[in-house]
Amino acid sequence: MADEAQLRFYETMFIIKPTLVEEEIKAKIDFFKDVITNNGGHIETCLDMGMRQLAYEIKKCQRGYYFVIYFKASATLIKELVRLYKINEEILRFIVISYKKKKWEKAWHTLVDRANKKSEKSRGLKKDDSSKRENKEQEQQEDDNTKSIADTNNEKEQLQQVEAQ
Numbered sequence: 001m002a003d004e005a006q007l008r009f010y011e012t013m014f015i016i017k018p019t020l021v022e023e024e025i026k027a028k029i030d031f032f033k034d035v036i037t038n039n040g041g042h043i044e045t046c047l048d049m050g051m052r053q054l055a056y057e058i059k060k061c062q063r064g065y066y067f068v069i070y071f072k073a074s075a076t077l078i079k080e081l082v083r084l085y086k087i088n089e090e091i092l093r094f095i096v097i098s099y100k101k102k103k104w105e106k107a108w109h110t111l112v113d114r115a116n117k118k119s120e121k122s123r124g125l126k127k128d129d130s131s132k133r134e135n136k137e138q139e140q141q142e143d144d145n146t147k148s149i150a151d152t153n154n155e156k157e158q159l160q161q162v163e164a165q
Contacts, residue, residue: 006074007041007042007072007073007074008072008073008074008075008098008099008100009070009072009098009099009105009108010070010071010072010073010078010096010097010098010099011068011069011070011071011096011097011099011108011111012032012068012069012071012081012094012095012096012097013066013067013068013069013094013095014032014066014067014085014091014093014094014095015054015058015064015065015066015067015091015092015093015094016028016029016064016065016067016090016091016092017059017061017064017065017089017090017091017092018051018061018063018064018065019061020065020090024090025065028088028090028091029046029048029067032069032081032084033046033069035077035080035081035084036069036071036073036077036081039073039076039077039080040073040074040077041071041072041073041074041077042071042072042073043069043070043071044070044071044072044112045069045070045112045115045116046067046068046069046070046115047067047068047069047070047115048067049066049067049068050065050066051063051064051065051066052064052065052066054092058092058093059092061092064092064093068115070108070111070112070115078096078098081096082094082096
């Protein structure tokens with residue numbers, strides 16, 4: 001693996017043809033992940049954006065499977081990655097973004113953190129979240145009960161006032 005000092009921060013996004021089945025899509029994603037790791041890169045995180053509508057038709061496709069990888073690598077790896085994107089017929093579009101300046105690296109770290117949070121959310125509700133939801137529902141029921149008791153008391157008072165008159 002290359003020295004940490006030589007590694008740069010990168011982001012790549014690619015769109016896979018929608019005609020592939022799920023296993024083939026996973027195989028393509030794993031292939032590009034392997035290319036990065038086998039050539040001295042280090043994958044920080046991935047963001048699976050799933051099947052989406054394209055803004056315009058590309059190679060007679062209106063939809064595509066989006067996938068983003070945030071990684072550190074040397075510049076030579078990028079040439080190989082781009083070459084493989086270009087010769088792969090299942091890739092509709094791709095982009096590789098380099099974060100060279102210090103403030104851009106800071107933005108890269110922010111994007112990685114966001115991607116990690118999204119992947120946590122996509123795994124489903126955590127136990128804490130479900131208990132919070134249950135607590136909110138219970139509080140709502142208690143509020144409704146309190147309101148109904150208060151309404152009943154107000155009605156009784158109004159009835160007593162009417163009877164007293």
